[in-house]
Amino acid sequence: MAFAxxxxxxxxxxxxxxxxxxxxxxGEEAPFGGDLLVDGxxxxxxxxxxxxxxxxxxxxxVKVTVNRSGTGSGFQKFxxxxxxxAAASRSIDPNEDAALxxxxxxxxxxxxxxxxxxxxVNPQNTWADKLTLSxxxxxxxxxxxxxxxxxxxxxxxxxxxxFYGPTDNHGTYEYFTEAIMRRKxxxxxxxxxxxxxxxxxxxxxxxxxxxxxxGFNYFDENKQKVRAVPIDSGNGGVEPSSETIANGSYSPLSxxxxxxxxxxxxxxxxxxxxxxxxxxxxRGEQAIADSKYVSLPKALRxxxxxxxxxxxxxxxxxxxxxxxxxxxxYSRVAHD
Amino acid sequence: MGLMPADNGLLRRRKRIDRLFxxxxxxxxxLGVLLLAxxxxxxxxxxxxxxxxxxxxxxxxxxPGRTGIWPAVVGSTYVMGLTGVISVxxxxxxxxxxxxxxxxKSRLTEFxxxxxxxxxGVPSIVYGMLGxxxxxxxxxxxxxxxxxxxxxxxxxxPMVILITQEALRAVPKxxxxxxxxxGSTYWQAIRYQVLPSxxxxxxxxxxxxxxxxxxxxxxxxxxxxxxxxxxxPHSLDDRYTVLPIKIFDWAGEAKxxxxxxAAAAILVLMIVLLVFNSLAIFLRARARSRR
Numbered sequence: 001m002a003f004a005x006x007x008x009x010x011x012x013x014x015x016x017x018x019x020x021x022x023x024x025x026x027g028e029e030a031p032f033g034g035d036l037l038v039d040g041x042x043x044x045x046x047x048x049x050x051x052x053x054x055x056x057x058x059x060x061x062v063k064v065t066v067n068r069s070g071t072g073s074g075f076q077k078f079x080x081x082x083x084x085x086a087a088a089s090r091s092i093d094p095n096e097d098a099a100l101x102x103x104x105x106x107x108x109x110x111x112x113x114x115x116x117x118x119x120x121v122n123p124q125n126t127w128a129d130k131l132t133l134s135x136x137x138x139x140x141x142x143x144x145x146x147x148x149x150x151x152x153x154x155x156x157x158x159x160x161x162x163f164y165g166p167t168d169n170h171g172t173y174e175y176f177t178e179a180i181m182r183r184k185x186x187x188x189x190x191x192x193x194x195x196x197x198x199x200x201x202x203x204x205x206x207x208x209x210x211x212x213x214x215g216f217n218y219f220d221e222n223k224q225k226v227r228a229v230p231i232d233s234g235n236g237g238v239e240p241s242s243e244t245i246a247n248g249s250y251s252p253l254s255x256x257x258x259x260x261x262x263x264x265x266x267x268x269x270x271x272x273x274x275x276x277x278x279x280x281x282x283r284g285e286q287a288i289a290d291s292k293y294v295s296l297p298k299a300l301r302x303x304x305x306x307x308x309x310x311x312x313x314x315x316x317x318x319x320x321x322x323x324x325x326x327x328x329x330y331s332r333v334a335h336d
Numbered sequence: 337m338g339l340m341p342a343d344n345g346l347l348r349r350r351k352r353i354d355r356l357f358x359x360x361x362x363x364x365x366x367l368g369v370l371l372l373a374x375x376x377x378x379x380x381x382x383x384x385x386x387x388x389x390x391x392x393x394x395x396x397x398x399x400p401g402r403t404g405i406w407p408a409v410v411g412s413t414y415v416m417g418l419t420g421v422i423s424v425x426x427x428x429x430x431x432x433x434x435x436x437x438x439x440x441k442s443r444l445t446e447f448x449x450x451x452x453x454x455x456x457g458v459p460s461i462v463y464g465m466l467g468x469x470x471x472x473x474x475x476x477x478x479x480x481x482x483x484x485x486x487x488x489x490x491x492x493x494p495m496v497i498l499i500t501q502e503a504l505r506a507v508p509k510x511x512x513x514x515x516x517x518x519g520s521t522y523w524q525a526i527r528y529q530v531l532p533s534x535x536x537x538x539x540x541x542x543x544x545x546x547x548x549x550x551x552x553x554x555x556x557x558x559x560x561x562x563x564x565x566x567x568x569p570h571s572l573d574d575r576y577t578v579l580p581i582k583i584f585d586w587a588g589e590a591k592x593x594x595x596x597x598a599a600a601a602i603l604v605l606m607i608v609l610l611v612f613n614s615l616a617i618f619l620r621a622r623a624r625s626r627r
Contacts, residue, residue: 035575037575045563045564046398046589046590046591049398049563049564050398050399052564052566053395053396053397053398053564053566055566056566056567062566063565063566063567063574063575064564064565064566064567065562065564065565065566065575066562066563066564066565067479067560067562067563067564068563068585069560082478082479195588196587196588197588197590198587198588198589198590215590217590218590220590221590221591221592287398290398290399291398291590291591292590
């Protein structure tokens with residue numbers, strides 16, 4: 001988990017609180033143009049789009065492009081040095097990290113927010129008051145024998161369960177299977193997978209016996225149509241909400257979202273450096289809140305900002321289990 | 337043979353089948369129109385309150401209700417215009433070669449002909465993969481207007497070629513023979529006799545090809561048309577987005593309100609399509625009246 005600090009750049013042109021740096025430059029004359037290319041996670045896209053939009057509002061000469069090819073595709077483009085920033089709904093995996101090292105592409109890792117995965121049912125489903133992790137695993141694993149709700153818990157009615165979820169190119173799929181089944185790509189075959197979360201919401205809202213999982217923001221926007229099942233990971237049922245995701249009690253189904261910034265772009269393109277500090281500032285916070293993601297706690301944000309300030313490269317999260325808290329990881333790194 | 341009562345029954349039965357067949361055919365014709373009308377109705381209901389001049393000429397935004405569509409309109413127009421500029425000369429030249437100069441069919445040209453016919457039926461996503469491999473990566477054009485337009489040109493070329501060939505075939509042989517008999521060269525016969533007569537048909541081909549291309553989403557997603565750009569593309573190496581991609585994107589957004597934006601964008605796409613088509617129809621009509 002070592003991170004090599006390549007060079008010792010001068011850091012952003014700020015004094016004092018680095019978090020305020022993003023907003024500080026707002027009133028000034030835009031001193032640069034050029035392009036800023038971001039690609040990656042569909043989940044992170046709405047946030048980065050808003051950040052890019054607001055950034056372009058402050059620096060109209062910068063040509064901001066944000067795409068959403070998916071986390072994996074984003075890292076591939078990052079590896080080809082086609083983009084400045086890769087957005088990711090999971091941390092970089094060891095293979096991707098090794099490939100980047102082999103090509104001498106250094107990157108700065110920036111966790112920007114938390115997201116939750118919500119397990120949802122139809123509002124008419126009155127029986128599923130909460131689900132434990134083992135019940136979820138039993139229902140969702142590829143070796144599952146669950147056909148009726150009563151197979152999940154005997155007190156549930158004997159109704160056929162219909163499973164829905166996103167397709168496997170979604171970071172949410174990967175995250176859900178790893179968090180619940182503790183294994184990659186382990187999900188029952190007869191789950192109706194859809195590329196679009198809205199289609200999953202639509203299906204669950206019309207199917208009384210549905211069981212599905214979606215990104216927290218999709219649940220949050222559709223609270224009239226679907227109900228989130230509280231998750232019991234040993235301390236009673238916890239409903240997904242901004243609070244439970246932020247304080248870590250909605251575990252293990254909350255996850256950090258990341259930006260991976262090319263060190264070379266950060267050093268050579270002033271617009272990239274400015275964007276990074278814009279993201280870490282108040283306008284970035286606003287974008288996260290507007291997209292219904294959950295901001296990192298203040299102390300952690302300061303930690304992250306300090307790392308960026310010191311231009312630390314490499315990943316802190318190479319082999320992190322789903323459900324781990326960033327706070328813990330950062331404090332561990334600090335003690336190393 | 338006199339008309340027996342039994343025959344009367346047979347006649348009634350045949351008449352009944354006739355009416356049934358009529359009704360079935362009418363149903364088949366009406367179904368498409370009905371579905372289209374339903375779809376248009378739904379889109380109008382959803383999109384009409386968002387649809388305005390401000391919506392058309394405003395920048396893209398992550399805030400539903402505040403977003404515009406202008407960069408996508410410009411992107412679509414730019415990519416499609418460039419696609420036309422690239423594919424029409426090449427397509428028409430290829431068709432002229434295959435129809436006019438290739439009088440003794442050789443193995444090679446027959447092979448080319450067969451391939452063009454096949455290419456016209458290849459799913460568009462395959463062109464996207466090809467464009468990604470050749471233009472974006474190998475030629476290192478990156479995800480720009482140029483690589484998008486080149487990919488779309490590949491997509492529309494077979495259609496332009498095939499329809500131009502049809503149009504050329506419809507020109508009476510006497511036009512060529514007459515022209516050649518008067519001492520003109522092949523170039524002159526084609527330039528002054530054949531092409532002008534075939535022009536209306538060729539324009540129809542271009543209408544159809546561009547109409548197909550303008551709604552294409554899949555190949556452009558593959559070659560990296562962006563989901564968000566903060567600027568208007570104005571050079572060949574600019575990044576871009578197009579209308580169908582924004583529609584696709586907004587339809588899948590979590591934030592409520594983007595549904596209405598998607599519907600309004602569909603209306604804009606239809607208007608752009610109508611403008612493109614009427615332009616081609618106008619050109620066709622002019623070519624026809626000149627004859």
